[in-house]
Amino acid sequence: MPHSRINNDLLRPLFQTSWRFYLLVGIFGSIVLAALIAWLSQAYFGFGVTGIAWPIYWGFYVTNFVFWIGISHAGTLISAILRLVDAGWRRPVTRCAEVITVFALMIGALFPIIHLGRPWLAFWLFPYPSERLIWPNFRSPLVWDFFAINTYLTGSVLFLVLPMIPDFAVVRDKATGLRKKIYGILALGWRGTPKQWHRLESAMSIMAVAIVPVAVSVHTIVSFDFSMAPVPMWQTTIFGPYFVAGAIFSGIAGLLIAMALLRRFLHLQEYLLPIHFQNLGKLLLVMALLWGYFVFNERLVTYYGNEPSEMAVFWRTQRESFAPLYWTMIIGNFVLPVVLMGIKYFRTITGCVIASIGVIVGMWLERFLIIVPSLGHKYLPYSFGTYRPQPVEIIIAIATFAAMTLLYVLFAKFVPIISIWELKTGPSERTGLPHHLGHVGPVVTDRPRP
Amino acid sequence: MKAIYGLYGDGMSAQQAVNRLRAAGVADREIVVMSSQPMEDYEFGHMDSRTRIWWIACLGGLIGMATALGLAWLTEVSWPINVGGLPTFAWWPNLIIIFELTMLGAILATVVTLAVTAGLGRGSSFYDPAVSDGKILVGVANPPEASVHELESALAAIHGAQIKMI
Numbered sequence: 235m236p237h238s239r240i241n242n243d244l245l246r247p248l249f250q251t252s253w254r255f256y257l258l259v260g261i262f263g264s265i266v267l268a269a270l271i272a273w274l275s276q277a278y279f280g281f282g283v284t285g286i287a288w289p290i291y292w293g294f295y296v297t298n299f300v301f302w303i304g305i306s307h308a309g310t311l312i313s314a315i316l317r318l319v320d321a322g323w324r325r326p327v328t329r330c331a332e333v334i335t336v337f338a339l340m341i342g343a344l345f346p347i348i349h350l351g352r353p354w355l356a357f358w359l360f361p362y363p364s365e366r367l368i369w370p371n372f373r374s375p376l377v378w379d380f381f382a383i384n385t386y387l388t389g390s391v392l393f394l395v396l397p398m399i400p401d402f403a404v405v406r407d408k409a410t411g412l413r414k415k416i417y418g419i420l421a422l423g424w425r426g427t428p429k430q431w432h433r434l435e436s437a438m439s440i441m442a443v444a445i446v447p448v449a450v451s452v453h454t455i456v457s458f459d460f461s462m463a464p465v466p467m468w469q470t471t472i473f474g475p476y477f478v479a480g481a482i483f484s485g486i487a488g489l490l491i492a493m494a495l496l497r498r499f500l501h502l503q504e505y506l507l508p509i510h511f512q513n514l515g516k517l518l519l520v521m522a523l524l525w526g527y528f529v530f531n532e533r534l535v536t537y538y539g540n541e542p543s544e545m546a547v548f549w550r551t552q553r554e555s556f557a558p559l560y561w562t563m564i565i566g567n568f569v570l571p572v573v574l575m576g577i578k579y580f581r582t583i584t585g586c587v588i589a590s591i592g593v594i595v596g597m598w599l600e601r602f603l604i605i606v607p608s609l610g611h612k613y614l615p616y617s618f619g620t621y622r623p624q625p626v627e628i629i630i631a632i633a634t635f636a637a638m639t640l641l642y643v644l645f646a647k648f649v650p651i652i653s654i655w656e657l658k659t660g661p662s663e664r665t666g667l668p669h670h671l672g673h674v675g676p677v678v679t680d681r682p683r684p
Numbered sequence: 685m686k687a688i689y690g691l692y693g694d695g696m697s698a699q700q701a702v703n704r705l706r707a708a709g710v711a712d713r714e715i716v717v718m719s720s721q722p723m724e725d726y727e728f729g730h731m732d733s734r735t736r737i738w739w740i741a742c743l744g745g746l747i748g749m750a751t752a753l754g755l756a757w758l759t760e761v762s763w764p765i766n767v768g769g770l771p772t773f774a775w776w777p778n779l780i781i782i783f784e785l786t787m788l789g790a791i792l793a794t795v796v797t798l799a800v801t802a803g804l805g806r807g808s809s810f811y812d813p814a815v816s817d818g819k820i821l822v823g824v825a826n827p828p829e830a831s832v833h834e835l836e837s838a839l840a841a842i843h844g845a846q847i848k849m850i
Contacts, residue, residue, distance in 0.1 A: 237720060238818065363763075371765060373768070373774055385784045388788060388791065407816035424804070427732075428722075429731070429803075431721075431723070433801050435722060444790050448784070
């Protein structure tokens, strides 16, 4: 495919704005605005407007926090792994994925602040020398969260931004007027010399090596928020890998949904091919099986331990008040993806999207079911309680999805959503292979020096 | 004259242009190549590829590690608190902070090295927007007046070359 065609196709959303863009921004912006009003009302009237009360202080907000941190594993981690193994089919997918990471982390990181009664004192959460003594308490999982999430967010933003620089240069070269000036600044004087390309690729390789363990550490540390606490069904060694697997699982699902929407609305049918969905669908299947394996382990060990307080939570989720949510989670996270992605006939784009929606719902429920049933049924009857989410929490939870969509739409409007230069690198000029088959290996023309 | 360069439609032609410039006595450091994608399949794509970025990243990681160790030690010893009977300076939880800051150090060192060594943010001597359309630019910046004609001949000798002087 000629470079000019790639440029035209991938820059079209930047230079042409349809009424759909304004409609989407209007709809999702309104939902986010509603959530902002809800949150301001919570700040004004106090936490009484929420369902959060003794003994369940972690309701929808912490569910959303863990869920969105999990979704953030879609991008950087998957992109880094695919980059390290040099999977040629990754090229049209990486940026779509990396963007999810950055926005999901930003949304997730808002929840510790939303969860505060006095959000204007949010800076109290930061570890700095003060009379609250958070500063020296490096033994608190909340301080680990601070370091891990900030490292991951910094790394993910840079991992997303660095490969955008050559694409900003393309936009700079194609744009006129103010847009040319803005993208000229963003392109940082990029010219595409061999030295620049080599340094960029070296930097991306190092970043990929560094970001994979950081991503794993982030969700392990989020799991420590639970497993370090003496609460029934929380104090388990399996939580670290269980959370990481769940995070990657939900991340892939989020990525598949985003790719399907981009393909349809930005007319990227020639770039986001069925093979990309099929490959990611296979990954989704693997993660569904892994998730099922972890759940089986967790449940079996608890069942054999037969500890009364743990068994109370165990049966609450499987047979009693939380059973409908639990079995919906099992269907969404295991039955649906295993059937749809396991049978080749169903591993289509539509099949991937249906399975992914099931996984997103299932993973949100999983986070909820880890938090609420356990906190509502701790060791002694005086600490038993229930939780009913209130409109404020429900609006904010819904708005997180709207915020994600809004940010994604805006990003796709201002930045090529598929990495142009990586796509150009894919095909070999001399084999004529289509883009999605990727790079076919080095064919160095080692000309003798004169 | 600021620069003389040719625009080529494919990597093979660009490689030939680079070779002809070398034959005309132009040193590698004076040859300017620009492309809209990495050209690793060609010899000219590996010009100036020696880098210490991996070592600098490791150094950044070590600095991050030392910072984390110092931060944890200094603060825990200065404000000793009893947390669940753990030692004041407990290695297991501190390893988490040390790991995160090690990685952060490596990442930041990598990005700074990229920005400095790739010349990001610095003005360029010349550029042609045709590079974005897939053309490969091969040329020489600030060529001596005496050699302009020879350089032009070298660059134009390849079929399909589009020669420009600015």
